[in-house]
Amino acid sequence: MFVDDEGGPWERRLHIVTGKGGTGKTTVAGALAVALATGGRRVLLTEVEGRQQIAQLFDTPPLPYKERKVASAPGGGEVFALAIDADEALLEYLEMFYNLRSAGRVLGRLGAVDFATTVAPGVRDVLLTGKVKEAVNRPDGTRAGGLAYDAVVLDAPPTGRIARFLGVTAEVAGLAKVGPIRAQADSVMAVLRPDRAAVHLVTLLEEMPVQETVDGVTELTAAGLPIGGIIINMARSPLLKARESRQARRGELDREEIVAAVKEAGLEPTRELVESLVWETTQHADRVALEAAQRAEILALGRPVYEMPLEADGVDLGTVYRFAELLRAQQMVG
Template sequence: MSRLHVVSGKGGTGKTTVAAALALALATEGQRTLLVEVEGRQGIAQVFETEALPYEERKIAVAPDSAGASRSDSSRGGGGRRAGEVYALAIDAERALLDYLQMFYKLGGAGRALKKLGAIDFATTIAPGLRDVLLTGKACEAVRRKDKHGRFVYDAVVMDAPPTGRITRFLNVNDEVAGLAKIGPIHNQAQAVMRVLKSPETAVHLVTLLEEMPVQETVDGVAELRAAGLPVGGVVINMVRPPVLDPDEVDLAANGARAGIATALSSAGLGGARRGGRAERLIDPLLEQAREHAERVALERAEHTEITGLGLPTYELEQLPEGVDLAGLYRLARDLRTQGPI
């Protein structure tokens, strides 16, 4: 089982929502999960309907146990299973650099002085690669951190990562840094990060929709991750639409079924099927909608086949009719749990 779950996906596929649902799904049976944000969008706060996250690890949710009870439920009536907890952290590159300077160079006071002078902001702005080094390093530090008893502080860490188009470079930046800095603490830190990112402890999950562009980016992303030696986890198909017609009805819609529709409308009391009648006037709009639906179903089938052809575990999350609120987030987490380990 992986301990660092990196969630990426094309913009608009709902990767932040999936990352949040995954964190809840992993935080069961007393497990503690850290949900990490690296893009500075405060997307986690929005999903959990809470205030903006500071640069500190803060508990934002209590996960239900495997029986579906929250902590308040499972603590009643004596001896229920303990629910898990989800903590969240919005990583700030400047603050992470200050941590880095203190950790490796004991420059706490000097680092704060550099921040006042604007040097920290200057460094992270002119060197985008440095920003990625700091972000990945902070996440991996949380994965490796242990308490005074030698136990991991977090059972799992979930990272809401950059989009698919740059996820490989984002995760692989420490390889480049280790090659540039041949010795010293920077080299050692970069190698330590890559040991985590390229180990079985890590899994990179890609979120997609059953649409051509997101699926193509997912296929390309998987190829790039594999070529870089980064561990690919699974593919989460998000916002899956519930079936409206069964397969036979879809085929009829694709081929047109004018006479059948006219008869059905007449049977429903919507007027006779005579030319110019009420039922007749409804046929063409209904056929057009049916054709559009059939085309959509055919496209989704083809894209689904493309995804399963990757040979990766696949998970499906339904499109919530009312949008994603906190209750919907817990529902998605439950759906992930029921589909097996991720």
Template sequence: MVRRGGGAEANSGAGAGTVVAVTASERDRKGEKPAGPWRRRLHVVTGKGGTGKTTVASALALALATGGQRVLLTEVEGRQQIAQVFDTPPLPYRERKVASAPGGGEVYALAVDAEEALLEYLEMFYNLRSAGKVLGKMGAIDFATTIAPGVRDVLLTGKIKEAVNRPDGTRPSGLAYDAVVLDAPPTGRITRFLNVAREVVGLAKMGPIRSQADGVLAVLHSGQTAVHLVTLLEEMPVQETIDAVAELRAADLPVGGVVVNMVRPPLLGAKELRAARAGTLDGEELAAGIKEAGLEPTADLVAELAREAAQHAERVALEAAQRVEVAALDQPMYELPLASDGMDMGMLYRFAEMLRAQRMVG
């Protein structure tokens, strides 16, 4: 079973492109626990649809880039969500700078396309990019990746692996990027997506495809990677998070932190919340409060305010119960507030500061 997978045992001391192949279960047997920020080269961010995983992935990239680091933020679902978050034109299949971070850091972004990844693969291993373009025009590439989804996912993860390990002798680290953040598929299929290379290894016994799959597995199952999960304090997202953590642990993939997003603080004190749930709020106090707000405290208005208070108290109680469920996962937890006025770049930078303040990165 994978326990807390964080810590500072990333690839310090490893040369450019070197993979430290220590599995999650091996780290667990050694009793390694996260002693601070997640110092990883690959941060995979997943979550149920609607939990804000792209926003969290973007804020995490900014947090990692703070202090002069170069970070690559990637997506693989073809939805151009990163471009929307950073308010830029749709991302092409090439790395493009989308933001600067405090301290001289840079965030680059890439939308990984399966067809382009296959063309790149054909050129790299077989010098067949021109032939691949012909196949693309004939629809052969789309046909192949549709009938064999595993092929598509290996191409996508292979590109991510290449970015993680890409050397750059002009940089102090010897690597093109100090960290890579992947805005990954949702929790319902994250384990299959990350572990599909294992299926390919079982089919391909040798050759470039086998080497590619081996390389992907070496990165994803090592101390270089952490799979972070984004959730809301609601029953369905929390249950999907619990299920995903169990599946990731069973697959020996390194579970990272859990980011509880869109947190709303209680509007009432503990005593008032208990009274609101029990339906025993003081009507005279409610009427006095309404009058102080400059309104006429009619019986209907007082009753409506009591109903709203009861609903709020019930939601707070349900969120508290879900928070207990998340804490039971025994993974580091981080929180980001609900952006009631909507997301913009200013709020994204604030989120990055919050993640650093909570020592998710540092």
């Protein structure tokens, strides 16, 4: 359960997480999967870039082309993971529509699969999104909802190419008027409807990631793709009061106050120490002002915004669970 712009609930089964490299999108995707699984649900977390970042995040061996449980969620939930491989997805496609899996393996040994997806890179993206679609729609009569997974989370390509990655299916549908390829493209496009899917964008409060997020929202909107929330990652808490921050940025810090504070801490207030503290305070104030300006740009996009704090000690499995709790606390997940 997610919350829309008007505060109401909306159900979506496919959650696509994108972001500029270095923004922590895989960590956020993992946290979102755990948050969705909380309360006894089963969620599939997928990746498509062949980097095995999910395995690293959950501290497990590299993922095969097979769904594997990687985490438990509070309340009896389960998170499974899958690293989607385009070649294996093609073999599944050939078997599903043409009963040619064995022939496909021969083509793979000959390099024909790599050749085909290199000459027509859009084919690779269709195969990847097609596998995600299959997981979203896969039936399971043994489960209450009749589906294998309650939700699917995709750790997607970066923001700079997410619209192209998701939109290539429509191009393929336009080229193939009939047949299995057209049917595959149409079924993927059906999953990407606003009532069934959402693209969430992860950013930092820095100029380049924010600009890429703004551009990404524009491109996704133009392509008619559904946009969910924006997650600000590595957000810092201000350490100064507003007045102190203004003084620091104007170079008006009271050095006598700093000397007194250093003495109170039991340290020797040398000139070098005091000037170093002044410099660090000014840098912090400048950073807070920059982040405030960048946050205003994000808020101006008119999308739901959620914030994850900067983890000073780095990211580990505990971070994933803490972020999952924060997503639920901020009501991104109900």
